[in-house]
Amino acid sequence: MSPDELVYLGILAASIPVGFLFRYLSPPVKQGAALLLGLIISIATCGLHTLHSLCTVLGTWLIIKINWRSAPALSLGWTFLYLLFFRLVTWFGLPQPTPFANAIQLLLTLKMVSLANEIQSYHLEKKKEVSAFTKSPVVGGLSHEPSLYDVISYSYCYVGIMTGPFFRYQTYADWLQQSNPLSLPGKEPCLQRLKMVPVYGALFIAVNSVFPLSCVRTDEFLEHNYFYRFLYMVAIFFVFRMRFYSAWCGAEAGCISAGLGCYPQGALSKPGGGPTVKYSPDPNAAVEYDFKTIQNIDCYNTDFCVKVRHGMRYWNMTVQWWLHHYIYPNTPFRAYALRAGWTMLISAYWHGLHAGYYLSFLTIPLCIAAELAMEASVRARLGPMGQNIFDWIHWFLKMRAYDCMCMGFVLLKASDTINYWSSIYFIIHIIAVVCIGVGQMMKGGKKRERRERGEGEKEDKSNR
Numbered sequence: 001m002s003p004d005e006l007v008y009l010g011i012l013a014a015s016i017p018v019g020f021l022f023r024y025l026s027p028p029v030k031q032g033a034a035l036l037l038g039l040i041i042s043i044a045t046c047g048l049h050t051l052h053s054l055c056t057v058l059g060t061w062l063i064i065k066i067n068w069r070s071a072p073a074l075s076l077g078w079t080f081l082y083l084l085f086f087r088l089v090t091w092f093g094l095p096q097p098t099p100f101a102n103a104i105q106l107l108l109t110l111k112m113v114s115l116a117n118e119i120q121s122y123h124l125e126k127k128k129e130v131s132a133f134t135k136s137p138v139v140g141g142l143s144h145e146p147s148l149y150d151v152i153s154y155s156y157c158y159v160g161i162m163t164g165p166f167f168r169y170q171t172y173a174d175w176l177q178q179s180n181p182l183s184l185p186g187k188e189p190c191l192q193r194l195k196m197v198p199v200y201g202a203l204f205i206a207v208n209s210v211f212p213l214s215c216v217r218t219d220e221f222l223e224h225n226y227f228y229r230f231l232y233m234v235a236i237f238f239v240f241r242m243r244f245y246s247a248w249c250g251a252e253a254g255c256i257s258a259g260l261g262c263y264p265q266g267a268l269s270k271p272g273g274g275p276t277v278k279y280s281p282d283p284n285a286a287v288e289y290d291f292k293t294i295q296n297i298d299c300y301n302t303d304f305c306v307k308v309r310h311g312m313r314y315w316n317m318t319v320q321w322w323l324h325h326y327i328y329p330n331t332p333f334r335a336y337a338l339r340a341g342w343t344m345l346i347s348a349y350w351h352g353l354h355a356g357y358y359l360s361f362l363t364i365p366l367c368i369a370a371e372l373a374m375e376a377s378v379r380a381r382l383g384p385m386g387q388n389i390f391d392w393i394h395w396f397l398k399m400r401a402y403d404c405m406c407m408g409f410v411l412l413k414a415s416d417t418i419n420y421w422s423s424i425y426f427i428i429h430i431i432a433v434v435c436i437g438v439g440q441m442m443k444g445g446k447k448r449e450r451r452e453r454g455e456g457e458k459e460d461k462s463n464r
Contacts, residue, residue: 001205004099011041012163012250016190019159019257023181031153031176038156045100045162052101053108056082057155060112061148068116068123075116076326079109080349087353103162106350108155110166110322115151117326118142118169142170159260163251165296166318167261171274175260185289190256196299197249204242211235213410222423229423234399237406241302248297248316261294269293272321294318306395308367309340311402323347337372341365356417360408363429367401370432373439397431404428 001009018037022030042050059078064071086105090096097105122142146154146169154172178184213236215221221229255261267275269292281287298314305311313320323343331342344361351357371394379390404424408417421429 007045007100008163008247009250011045012247012254015158015254016194016250016257019254019259020186022258023184023186027176034157034159035153037158038161041158041161042100042104042156046098046104049095049097049101050104052082052086052097053104053155056105056108056112057152060116061151064116064119068120071116071120072113072326076113079112083109083350084353100162107160107162107164107166109350110319111155111169113326114166114322115146115154115169119145142173146173159255159258160251160294163247163254164316164318165248165251165255165294166272166322167255167294168272168274171261171293174263174274175258178259178262181259184259184262186257186259189291190253193249193253193256197246197253200242200246200249200299204239204246207235207242208239211239213239216407216411216420217416226424229420230427233403233407233420233424236410237399237403240406240410241299244316245297245299249299252291252294252296255294256291261291262289263293264288265290270321271295272318273325303399304395306391306398308364308371308398308401311398312364319347337365337369340368352412354412355414356408356410356412359414359417360405363401363405363408363432366429366432366436367398370435370439371398373436373443377439377442397428401428401432 022034025033039050042053046053056079059082060075063074063078067074083105085092086097086102119142122145125141150169150173154169157172160167211232216232216236221232261269261274263269263275264279264281265288266277266279266281268277268279269275269290271292271294274293296316296318298317301314302311305314323346327346328339328343331339333339333342341362341364344364345358348357348361351361374390374394379387379394382390404421404427407420411417411420
């Protein structure tokens with residue numbers, strides 16, 4: 001493991017026992033202590049680069065104060081433009097930010113855009129309440145506009161400050177105002193989330209030692225046979241998954257120990273978004289709680305869901321919620337594949353400026369278009385047995401597609417990514433294009449069949 005990874009591991013490991021201590025604190029003390037600890041982590045790992053995140057926070061707060069109506073769009077523009085400056089600071093003679101500063105900046109960007117949307121919704125609902133003389137029915141809405149201290153406290157809350165998961169301001173405010181945090185579940189769900197982490201970590205170290213990424217960039221790698229080169233991406237994506245499974249399960253455990261994101265099961269919480277319905281528990285019945293709000297990974301469904309588009313849903317789930325609510329609805333396209341492509345383009349930009357991100361993320365719409373075409377033209381015509389076989393083949397190709405896309409994500413450079421993809425003859429891209437072509441041809445054949453059937457029925461009626 002690299003020194004940076006050891007620092008991440010240390011912060012994750014320390015956050016879990018610290019979280020249990022926060023359950024003993026009153027709301028004001030909890031808020032101040034979480035802010036102080038977050039600032040200590042930020043300054044210790046980022047130094048002066050902490051000023052980048054502070055500028056982002058203050059800029060967003062000013063935007064909200066000046067024009068809350070347009071704050072969602074303006075904050076998105078501000079934070080994303082600052083990300084560009086942040087990544088090009090060396091062009092201006094400034095020092096390169098640390099990887100820790102980059103992690104904080106990424107999560108802060110999500111938080112600031114979400115905050116602007118939450119405050120806009122708060123003001124709009126208040127206006128409706130005044131005009132209609134009724135209380136707003138919106139679930140999870142703010143009860144008051146956050147102060148500058150509240151915004152800074154939310155931004156630098158130590159929970160998930162570098163590793164996520166993303167959570168809304170309302171989730172943070174609910175955490176501060178928990179009436180009896182010591183009565184909420186903690187130890188059992190925390191251990192449940194951590195039980196597989198040693199397995200994921202051991203698999204990550206073992207497989208990474210046998211299949212190091214650096215080998216892919218060497219000339220000797222191309223001398224291996226095709227199947228070795230093809231299977232190498234399977235191993236790389238496996239290492240990639242084990243690494244993030246370990247990190248995100250650990251990050252979720254840190255939230256659970258502190259009680260962040262704990263809501264009654266009846267609230268039907270969504271990862272990232274929180275409760276979706278107003279829930280009033282029966283005072284005579286025991287209340288069951290969950291931590292769905294801060295769930296960032298569904299390891300089983302990531303590996304075993306059938307479709308490419310479903311695979312995204314179970315990976316980095318809180319960020320997927322953010323993309324689905326703040327980016328996807330505002331795409332300039334109507335077709336699902338194109339809207340997904342636009343969302344993936346924004347996601348690639350959020351991750352960084354490396355060409356590998358864009359090559360990988362923009363392969364997703366191609367794969368989605370291929371699976372939609374085959375589902376409509378082939379799977380729909382099959383019986384139960386045929387559909388079961390189709391789904392197994394679909395799952396296998398889905399995993400290979402993500403193997404292929406992962407290579408661009410980890411190799412980063414366009415030349416390295418293209419060189420690897422060409423070494424496996426762009427097999428995933430070719431299969432996707434062929435599937436789209438077959439789907440279109442079968443769709444055309446189906447239309448001809450319907451047309452001929454309609455003409456035949458007309459002839460039968462005329463003969464009668």
